[in-house]
Structures are given as C-alpha cells and as structure tokens.
Amino acid sequence: MSMAKAIKPPLYDRHVSLGAKMVEFAGFVMPVQYSGIIDEHVTVRENAGIFDLSHMGEFYVSGKGVPSALDKLVSNNVGKLGIGKALYTPICTPQGGIVDDILVYRDEDETFMLVVNASNVEKDYGWVVSHLPKSLKVEDKSLQTALIAIQGPQSEAIMAEAVAEDLSELRYYQFEYSVIDDIPVRVSRTGYTGEDGFEVYVDAASAGAVWDALFDLTAGIGGVPVGLGARDTLRLEMKYCLYGNDIDEGTSPLEAGIGWTVKFDKGDFIGKDALGEQKKDGVKRKLAGFVMVDAGIPRHDYAIIDADEKSIGRVTSGSYSPSLRENIGLGYLDLPYDDVGTEILVDVRKKPRLARVVETPFLKLIGGR
Amino acid sequence: MNPEELNYSETHEWIKIDGKVATLGLTDHAQSELGDIVYLELPGVGAEVTAGSEFGVVESVKAASDLYAPLSGKVVAVNDAATQDPALVNRDCYGEGWLVKVELKDPSEVENLKTAAEYKEFIGA
Structure with a gap:
C-alpha cells in the first residue's frame, strides 16, 4: 500500500506517553514495543497483556441473502455460523490462492462484520464489493473502529472487572455486546496469541476511555502493554499464519x-x-x-x-x-x-x-x- | 549517556583505545534501537578486520544487523560471555557487554572516529 502519510491510530498519544517505540505498519503508526519484546511476550504467556490493534480493518455486510453470498466468497462455512459467533476463514482466488485471512462475525441473521488485515483493507474492500451481489450493503468502518485486545491467562479476570456480564459462559470464538465505562463495545473471545483472551471492538472516538479502563485493570495485576513485535512472536509459536509472510495469493x-x-x-x-x-x-x-x-x-x-x-x-x-x-x-x-x-x-x-x-x-x- | 572518554563510529560502535589495542562494543543508542539482543556472531581470535567492513552480526528478536569494524587490525580477544548471553549487551553495553578487542594495524585511523559530543550530534540526541 502506498500511503502518502501514515495514519495515527486513536490511541497514538497513549502509546507515546507509555514510551512505546512507534513504527509504520500497513500505513499506520503503531507501537512495535514498550518494555521490550521478550518481557511483553513472557508477560502475556504468564499473566496478561493489552494490545492496540486499531489498524485492523472492519467491514459490515448486510442485506437479503448475505449468508449464502458470503458462503460463495469464503471457503469456511458461514451459513452454519450462529448469531453471536465468529469464524476464521480465508478468502480465496479462483486459483486457490489466499486473498486474505479474516474473521467473520454474525451479528444478526443477515448482518455480518468482517475483520480483515490492515495491509489488505483496500484490496479486500474492492474484492468483497465486486464479488458480492450489488443488492447487498458493504460498509468499510475500519477507520471508525478501534480494536483493543486483552490476552493471557489472566484476561478473564481483567475483563470480569470491566464488564457486567458473566464472561465465564462466553466460549472461544463467541462474542457479545457490553459496555465499558458506559461505552458500547463488542467483546469477542478471540485472539492471535494461543492464550485465552478477548478482543474488544469500540467506536474510534470512544477508544481512549475504554483503553484507559482496560489498561488500568491490566496493569493492576502486573500485565503490560504489548506491541506488534511480541504479537508476532506470540503468534509464531502457535504457527498462526501472518498474511504477507506465510500466506498470500501464491499459497493455498x-x-x-x-x-x-x-x-x-x-x-x-x-x-x-x-x-x-x-x-x-x-x-x-x-x-x-x-x-x-x-x-x-x-x-x-x-x-x-x-x-x-x-x-x-x-x-x-x-x-x-x-x-x-x-x-x-x-x-x-x-x-x-x-x-x-x-x-x-x-x-x-x-x-x-x-x-x-x-x-x-x-x-x-x-x-x- | 555516552561515556566521554570513548570514541564512536557512524555505525554505532564505541571504541576504547588502550595503547595498541582497541576494545569495541555497541553504543547505548544501537542496543536501544535494536531491542532485545538474542544472538551475536563475532570473529574468532586471530581474525583480521578492516575498517568499514563487516566483522560480525547482531540479531535482536526483530532483525539482523551487521557489525562494522571502525578500525583495522587483528582480533586478540572476544567476549564469550556476550556471545553466550547476548542480553548482556542490552544490560551493560559499555561494560560487561563489550564485543571484541583489536590490535590496531594503523593507529592513525583513530583520527576518523567521533568524540562523544560528535556522536551525540550524529544520532540527534
């Protein structure tokens, strides 16, 4: 992606205050590390970490017949996905290469959220729009959506303090709507580390207050902010694919x-x-x-x-x-x-x-x- | 932060001259930019190094970087403690985390090095 100017995510100033080393990634200025990759990595494995993943892309797809239309677009089974559940799937080319690997959330019977890789937002939007029937509505809400992840064995304890709902009933790859500091959020039990964890989607304009609440709870039990550097080492230990490195349009x-x-x-x-x-x-x-x-x-x-x-x-x-x-x-x-x-x-x-x-x-x- | 008595190179090595022998290490700026150092590849004792040429590799979790010799000469000592525990360079880059000692071939090369003040300006600190 050739971006003239990198975008500062909504939490940029907080990362700088925390002493993060900022780097340009997929057109965004993101924290690559705070205390150090090894410390952040080990803390996630043993305790918990908080991540800003606001660079990720979010599309909303709605309209009559969305499930079957999405089932033609992706290789995993969207039709079988229950409301309140998420699904990991590739989007493939006709040759069987991988356009992107994404998460599909079923919000309502005929409303879905797609979470795509930051480096692929423009490409995916074009691909999705051109391969779905024109009657469906596709909205790119990437820049209006912030994403904060809490990962690690202590993440349920942290989230339990942050929301009113009983999260012990929320299973892996399920999500629910909640509020943190009166701000509406989507809480998803997903992640990219191999640990128990949650991903919290929130309107970008309100992201600061949600980050502050979750950051204080995380830091309060000895957790740390985690940058993209440790995110990469954590996912690598689990053999989770990184788009552009391990998978692309030339791999199946x-x-x-x-x-x-x-x-x-x-x-x-x-x-x-x-x-x-x-x-x-x-x-x-x-x-x-x-x-x-x-x-x-x-x-x-x-x-x-x-x-x-x-x-x-x-x-x-x-x-x-x-x-x-x-x-x-x-x-x-x-x-x-x-x-x-x-x-x-x-x-x-x-x-x-x-x-x-x-x-x-x-x-x-x-x-x- | 950068000791006054040392010399510095544009490739972020520090140099301590002691008669005909120079001790080399990585500057604080370099170790900080690299982050957690997890691997060092250094020449063996007896190897010849040439000013401006690669003499080893330092790898952090994120990336590999070449080490450049700021001076020419023959390696007379290697810090095995640092190769065995590369994080030593993060913890104490100007002390226990030194890299190699080189017997200088041409002591006049020292004139090409930077002072602490010049290095500070060079890195924009």
Missing part, C-alpha cells in the same frame, strides 16, 4: 495447513475447483515448522536447502522464541521434507545452518482452550 490453505477452513461439502465458492484438484492430487509443498539446531535465526525469505544443496523451500517467518528460548521458523517445504524429524539447512547469510522439522504448534499450551 491446503499448503498452509489451514485446510480445516476449506469446506468442500458446502455449495460453490471461489477457489473450490482449484482447491478440489489440489486435494485430489495432493499438495507438493507444505508450511512446516522447524527449530534451528545450529546457531542463527531464520528470517523471512531465507533459502532452505537439503544436504545436497538442492533448494527445497523458503523461510516465511522466523524468530527467536521467547517461550522456548530457541530459534524457530516456518517455511514451505517440498514434500517429503516436511516430515517431522527431517534435517534441513537454512541459508543464513550464505552459511547453511542445520535445522530440524518439528511438530506444530511449537508451543503446547497446557490448559489451552
């Missing part, structure tokens, strides 16, 4: 290991034929996780080779893992190099370094939801 959900989001037993949808062929023939490569045996940190786009120096894939994401204290990565590997236990070589600055394919997620969360 079957290759990426999110085949469970492709429902061949529902009606027609964009990409179904191509994905059906892929499933029948079997994919040639798969997104696999690996741990470095030699020193060195795998980074996006590093080449992966075998012992005979044959190219067998590329790194899509890689980092030091603060939880495992090892260097981990994801990459598409030609079959059968994706088999767990296979030794591969990652070209780190022109030096091949040994790594081993492992089971994912890298982190096995005890008491996971």
